[in-house]
Amino acid sequence: MPQVRNPILPGFNPDPSILRVGDDYYIATSTFEWYPGVQIHHSKDLANWELVTRPLTRKSQLDMRGDPDSCGIWAPCLTHDGEKFWLVYTDVKRKDGSFKDTHNYIVSAPAIEGPWSDPVYTNSSGFDPSLFHDPDTGKKWFVNMLWDHRRRPLLFAGIALQEWDPISGKLVGPRKNIYQGTELALVEGPHLYKRNGWYYLLTAEGGTGYDHAVTFARSRDIWGPYETHPDKHILSSKDHPHAALQRAGHGDIVDTPDGKTYLVHLTGRPTTQRRRCVLGRETAIQECFWKDDWLFVKGGPVPSLHVELPAARDEDRYWETKKYSFDAGEGLHKDFQWLRTPEPERIFNLDNNKLNLIGRESIGSWFEQALVARRQEHFSYDAETVIDFSPTDEREFAGLTAYYCRYNFFYLIVSAHSDGQRELLIMASEASWPVGNLVLPLSNPDSVVIPNEGKVRLKVTVRGKELQFWYALEGEQELKKIGPVFDASIVSDECGGHQAHGSFTGAFVGVAASDLNGTGRVASFEGFVYTPVKHGSDRYEV
Numbered sequence: 001m002p003q004v005r006n007p008i009l010p011g012f013n014p015d016p017s018i019l020r021v022g023d024d025y026y027i028a029t030s031t032f033e034w035y036p037g038v039q040i041h042h043s044k045d046l047a048n049w050e051l052v053t054r055p056l057t058r059k060s061q062l063d064m065r066g067d068p069d070s071c072g073i074w075a076p077c078l079t080h081d082g083e084k085f086w087l088v089y090t091d092v093k094r095k096d097g098s099f100k101d102t103h104n105y106i107v108s109a110p111a112i113e114g115p116w117s118d119p120v121y122t123n124s125s126g127f128d129p130s131l132f133h134d135p136d137t138g139k140k141w142f143v144n145m146l147w148d149h150r151r152r153p154l155l156f157a158g159i160a161l162q163e164w165d166p167i168s169g170k171l172v173g174p175r176k177n178i179y180q181g182t183e184l185a186l187v188e189g190p191h192l193y194k195r196n197g198w199y200y201l202l203t204a205e206g207g208t209g210y211d212h213a214v215t216f217a218r219s220r221d222i223w224g225p226y227e228t229h230p231d232k233h234i235l236s237s238k239d240h241p242h243a244a245l246q247r248a249g250h251g252d253i254v255d256t257p258d259g260k261t262y263l264v265h266l267t268g269r270p271t272t273q274r275r276r277c278v279l280g281r282e283t284a285i286q287e288c289f290w291k292d293d294w295l296f297v298k299g300g301p302v303p304s305l306h307v308e309l310p311a312a313r314d315e316d317r318y319w320e321t322k323k324y325s326f327d328a329g330e331g332l333h334k335d336f337q338w339l340r341t342p343e344p345e346r347i348f349n350l351d352n353n354k355l356n357l358i359g360r361e362s363i364g365s366w367f368e369q370a371l372v373a374r375r376q377e378h379f380s381y382d383a384e385t386v387i388d389f390s391p392t393d394e395r396e397f398a399g400l401t402a403y404y405c406r407y408n409f410f411y412l413i414v415s416a417h418s419d420g421q422r423e424l425l426i427m428a429s430e431a432s433w434p435v436g437n438l439v440l441p442l443s444n445p446d447s448v449v450i451p452n453e454g455k456v457r458l459k460v461t462v463r464g465k466e467l468q469f470w471y472a473l474e475g476e477q478e479l480k481k482i483g484p485v486f487d488a489s490i491v492s493d494e495c496g497g498h499q500a501h502g503s504f505t506g507a508f509v510g511v512a513a514s515d516l517n518g519t520g521r522v523a524s525f526e527g528f529v530y531t532p533v534k535h536g537s538d539r540y541e542v
Contacts, residue, residue: 002312004047006245006305007267007282010318011377012506013039014208014281015075015189016264017130018254025254026052026112027264028078028087029283032505033366034337035344037062037073038089040112045311046262046285051334055087055116059342061107062091062119065367067340069405069497070504071095074102075189075250077130081140085109087116088142090127096498098149102127106164120169125160128204132192134222140164141222142171143178143201145188154180159190159203161223178224179217181205182232187215189250192222196293201226204250207501208281211238212249214265216295235265235286235297244305245284246270247277253288253295256310261288263297268493271379272465276492279376280506285309322374324528326355335374336510340366348372354388355525359396359515364406364429364436373403373510374528376462376491380535383509384459384470389523390452391416397425398513398523400458402467404491404505407433411512412458412469412482414450414523424448424456424471426483431495441483448482455526460509463535465489 009016015030025043037056041049056062056073064072071092079086086108093101104127105119122129122142129144142164148157158180163173179201181187189204201217213236217226235251237243251265267284268277287298287307298304324333328350338344347370349356357370389398397415411427425447428439450456454474461468467488470479489495496503509530513523 001308001310002047003306004309004313006284006303006307007269008047008264008285008313009041009049009283010279011282011375012280012508013283014266014504015128015250016252016266016283017075017077017191018252018262018264019078019080020254020256021080023257026078027283028076030075030504031073031337032070033064033067033072033340034505035062035064035340035342036337037064038076038087040078042112045309046256047309047311047313048317053113054334054337055107055109055114056089057116060118061116063342064091064340067091067093068095068366069407070502072340074504075128077191079131079133081133085112086131088122088129088131090129092127096502100127100147102147104129104144106131106169122164122171126157128189130191131164135194140166141192143190143192145190146177154185156181156186156188158187159201176223179203179226182215182228184211184213184215184233191252193253198293200295202251202253205233206236206238206249208247208249208266208504209501210241210247210275212236212247212266213238213301214249214251214263218293229294231296231301233301234295235263235303236301237267237303240302243302244269245303246275247281248284248303261290261295262286263288263295265303267303272489274489274494276489276494278379278489278492278507280493281504319532319534321532322530324530325353326350326525326527327353332372336372337374338372339369341368353526355511355528357398357511357513357523357525359398359513359519359521359523362514362516363401363403363409363411363427363512366406369512369514371401371403371510371512373401373508373512374530376402376507376509378532380463380533381509382459382461382531382533383529384457385511385528386455386457386526387414387511387523388455388526389414389513391422391521392420393418393517395516396514396521399511400460400469401510401512402460402462402488402491403508403510403512405496405503406436407431407497408490408492408495410460410467410469410486410491412460412471414456417447420452422450422452424450424482426469428486430487430490433497462488463533
C-alpha cells in the first residue's frame, strides 16, 4: 500500500471521531467558536478527504454568541446505529477558572447531509460526550468526562457512564464513574467499543499540550472494573520531543472492510524554536494491530509521520490555488466560516459577486463581529482580496486579517482619520492575553494616506514565520509593502488566550469589518484568492 504523509486533515481539525458505514468513512472534528458547528469529512480510502457538511446550522441547534475564544463546540462524536447517524457534542460557555459550563446535546439524521434534528439536551456534568450503541443488547450508552471544581481528589474526575433512552430522549438509570485514568491525569475524550466479548474504553490524558496521550482500557462488563493497557498509553509524543508529530492524543478507532484497524488522533506540528503550532491541532492516522485482545499502534507509541493507507493522497489537490467568487446563487463557499452567530444575515450577504460585510462590533468580540475566513492549511501561503469601503472616521474599519482569536491576530485595514481622510493602518494583537491591547505599527503620522474614493487591493504573504502585508490602489498593477515583517508564529495555539492548555483552534485568513459607531457601514470584497506556497523553511511540506 502507498505511504501517506500525516496529517490527513491539515489545519485546524482537532478531536477526530471516525466512523465507517459500508465503504464510506466519516470524520467529525471540533469547530469551537466557528460557525456552522462541527466539520464532517468523507473518504472512500482514508487518504483523501472532502468536507461534506457542517450539521449545526441554525439557532435551535447552536447559538455561541458570548462564548469566549476556544469555547463553543468541543469534541463531537459521530456514530451510526444501523438506521441513522447520531452526533453528540458539547457547547462550552465557560472554560477558564475553577468552573466549566459544558452543555451536552444529541442530534440525529437519516443521511450524513441531513436533515439534522433539533438537539436533545443530555447533561452538563462534563465534556467530550460519546454515544455507544451496544451491538448485543441494543442499548445506547452515554459517556463523558466528569468535572469536579473541588479537585476532590481530581479536577478531571473520571469517565461517567449512563444509559440513554432514545424514546424519551433522556439519560436513565444509575450513573457511575467507571474509569479515573492513569497517573498522567486529565482523563477525557472517552469512546466505548465492543470486540471479542470485551468492552474497550479509549480515552485521552495529559491535557492537549505536549504531554497528550491516548490511553486504552478494557473490561468484560460495561460497568467495569476497567483494566488499563499494559503499556498504558498506546499513542503519545510526550517522551519524544523531536518526533515530527507532537501533542498526539484524543483519538478514535475504525475497522476497514478487510479487518484492519486504524486510529485517528489529533496532533500538532510545531514550528520555530518556540514550538508554536500555527496550524493548530490537526487530524492524523495510524495503523494498528491486535495482540492478546489488546490494541497496539504499529511503530508506536510514537506517531508515524508516514503511514500505509489503501490509496495515495492527491498532492496536486493539496497544493492547488483556491480562487473564490462570491456568487449569491452558489452561496458562501464551504471553506469559509464565521464566528459564533446563528444569524449570519446580520453580518454578511452576497450580491453582484461581492461579499458584503456589515460592520458590527470590534474584531475579537465574543458576540457579533463581521469576520469571514478560511483555515490556514499550509505553513506558507498568499491570500488577497479587493475591498471597496468608504469609512467616515476611525471607528469604521475593514480589511484583510490573519486571525486566531482576540489575543493574536494581524489586520490590514482601510479606515479614516477623525477628519474623514481615508488611510491604511495595521492592527496587531501579539500574544496580548489577558488584556487584549493592540499594537499599531502604522499609527499617525506614519499611516498611509489614500484617496477617499477607489478600491484597494490587499494581500498578505506568509513564508514560514514571516508575515508581510501588501497593497495597491485602484489602477495600480504593482503591490507595495506596508508595515514591518511580523512573526507569523504568533497566530498559534501557544499565543492565544490562556496559553497553557487553553487555546484550541488554529490560524485563519479572511476579511473583517467593524463599525463602532453602530451604523452598520458595509465593506464590499471582490473575490478572495488563497495560494499555497512551497517554501524551503517548511520541513513538514518540502
